[in-house]
Amino acid sequence: MTTKKTYILGIESSCDDTSAAVLCNKKVLSNVVATQDIHRQYGGVVPELASRAHQQNIVPVVHQALAKANIDKKDLSAIAFTKGPGLMGSLLVGTSFAKSLALGLDIPLIAVNHMEAHILAHFIDDDEHSGEPKFPFLALTISGGHTQIVLVKDYFDMEIMGETLDDAVGEAFDKSAKLMGLPYPGGPLVDKHAQKGNPKAFDFPKPKVDGLNFSFSGLKTGILYFLQRETKRNPDFISENIDDICASVQETILDILMEKLQLAAEQTGISQIAIGGGVAANSGIRARLRNAEAELGWQTYIPKFQYCTDNAAMIGITGYLKYLKGHFSNQRVAAKARFAIGS
Incomplete structure (x- = not known):
């Protein structure tokens, strides 16, 4: 018995990456990402510039994704797109394009929650596939805009158990990097320096937050005061100790x-643990999770690097799983800047 081939075009435009992917069932045929370097000079994403860049990028990115997959747009079974959460201007570009193309091709339209897609990226089937997490499992979603612990009971039955009360973990990394004079995006640079430093060199405060919620704003303030105090004593303190500072900052964030x-x-008795989101590319959190397999008896699931940061392959796999259930949207569907998991 042969499995029917279902081709899904995934479109992702929640922030500053324009991405399109083509999946045949659970296999990725193409996953094209156009990044926007213009934001580096501003030290962060400028929403208006991001939406303009999406308008310029979306047609060539989709064209390239179809060409790499070696299929015609008429072969597509459905189009999946990021409905939210994200920057409204950016989301509108992807939403409008997806609605227009689906209408023109007369094929189903599938709205996807960006954060659910980060979790469901674990169900992509590729040559280096290390198995899928079994339900129920816990997912730690860590990115520039989100930090959540999610109980995943089924593909589309998810419950947020804890989340950040202020800054997301990605913000904590980027803002800490900025305090040290590192360019945007600073998170990957903190990780790079941390690999050469002593994680026990300096102590930073860990916020006391009840339950499973997070807080990172106090840590950022603690790092600010620490750097101000030390540079007053020695103006070259940061440059002379950058590796140790980064290692200590990263260690504190990972501890939290x-x-x-x-x-x-x-609390749940669940030992199946998956991570997702841009910060899941951090070498430290990956090492910590691997260690937890031996120390805590967890079975951990870590996505490939290209499925950690914002990408359309994760939108495509979510679209495929929704396609199988007949979860389609109509042309009245609208982008949502705030769009909670499970809503």
């Missing part, structure tokens, strides 16, 4: 994440 994740595992 792992303590809450361990608490969630203890």
